[in-house]
Every structure is written in structure tokens, then in C-alpha cells.
């Protein structure tokens with residue numbers, strides 16, 4: 001069931017179709033895993049997923065589903081029907097919601113005889129810093145909350161979680177070697193931090209145990225996106 005690999009996922013955060021086409025043309029197959037997030041999905045819907053799949057790319061659809069169990073289960077199946085390789089739900093929706101996504105998607109995949117996508121739970125957003133976190137009124141430390149959500153996700157049968165690489169070691173210790181760790185908040189030393197708070201470099205993320213590194217602006221906003229991607233890949237490959 002597990003398909004563990006250490007990979008770069010490029011976040012295509014744009015509503016401009018031509019930009020998507022240009023980036024994929026430039027980067028594929030050096031980068032072959034792309035993330036379709038809220039902006040791109042709300043602009044073009046399932047069609048953008050089929051286009052990317054048709055081009056041979058792997059696709060992570062990041063809609064951070066968060067609603068009652070029935071609604072999330074059904075939306076997750078709709079994503080599975082599109083042939084996505086990875087989808088996510090927001091763990092703050094609770095264990096019942098998480099279980100519904102897992103059960104509905106796996107039931108659909110078994111019925112169709114297809115591989116189920118990886119189902120990943122979002123813990124605490126990497127844009128959340130300490131001040132922001134405190135203002136939400138949680139009494140636990142941010143790290144403990146992330147780990148607790150990850151354990152709940154594991155109990156619900158999720159394949160893994162999205163978190164900052166800064167929490168990767170604690171999650172790994174609590175959830176084991178097969179649990180998939182997807183980490184945004186990746187910033188090479190030469191890149192701007194933007195709105196990300198809990199960041200590490202690509203090398204640090206891998207050293208801390210991350211499996212998938214989600215990177216957007218350090219590549220997409222670079223003057224030369226291919227050379228930015230090559231620099232990150234070289235860092236990941238230990239060159």
C-alpha cells in the first residue's frame with residue numbers, strides 16, 4: 001500500500017493556464033510531481049488534473065478538505081475518480097471526518113480495482129508562527145498539537161501528514177517509519193521566506209526525515225525556474 005519515495009513536488013499556485021503550461025514544459029520530467037492547489041483548482045477544476053495526468057505528471061490535489069464526514073468522504077472520492085496520486089484533508093475536522101475520507105476512497109479504489117491515492121492530513125499550517133498559534137487559544141505547544149493530530153490521522157488510517165519539516169522527527173518517532181511526511185515551508189538559503197514561518201532548507205528537511213518536499217515560489221517566482229529547481233534537486237540529491 002505504501003509508496004515511499006523522497007521527492008520534490010512543485011506547487012503550481014497560479015490561475016494562469018499558460019503559466020502552468022510553460023512551467024510544466026520547462027520542468028517536466030526533471031520535476032514530475034505537481035500540486036494543484038486552491039487557486040488552480042478553483043480556476044480550472046478537474047480538467048487541469050486530467051491535463052497534467054495526460055502529460056505523464058503525478059498530481060497532488062491540495063484542497064485541505066474540512067467538513068462533515070459525509071461531505072468530505074464524497075468529495076475525496078470525487079478526487080480519487082480524477083486519478084489524483086495524493087489528496088489532503090484538514091485534520092482539525094476530527095477523526096470521524098478523517099476515517100470517512102479513508103474508508104470511502106479505499107472502498108472506491110477496491111471496487112474499481114485501482115490504486116488508492118495517498119490520503120494526507122494537514123496538521124498546523126507552516127505559515128502559522130508562535131504568535132498566530134497562541135492567538136488560536138490552544139494550550140498545548142504547537143509541536144505537541146502537530147504530533148497529536150498526526151497520531152489521530154494515523155489512527156484514522158491516513159497514509160501520512162503535511163507538517164513543517166521542523167516537526168518531522170517528532171512525528172516520525174510517534175507514527176513510525178512508514179508514515180508519509182509531506183513538508184511545505186521549504187526555503188533554500190537563497191530564497192525569500194514570504195508568508196512561511198516554520199521553514200527549513202531542502203537538505204535539512206530530508207535530514208529531519210521528510211519524504212515529499214513541497215516547493216512553490218522559490219522555483220516559480222525565480223527568474224530562471226529551471227535553474228532554481230536544479231539547485232534544489234542538487235541539494236536534495238546531496239551534491
Ligand SMILES: O=C(O)c1cc(=O)[nH]c(=O)n1[C@@H]1O[C@H](COP(=O)(O)O)[C@@H](O)[C@H]1O
Pocket residue numbers: 011013035037062064088122124125126127162163184185186194196214215216217218
Ligand atoms: O497543504 C499544503 O500543501 C500546505 C500546507 C501547509 O501547512 N503549508 C503550505 O505552504 N502548504 C502549501 O504548500 C505550498 C508552499 O508554497 P511556497 O510557500 O510558495 O513554497 C503552497 O501551495 C501552500 O498552499
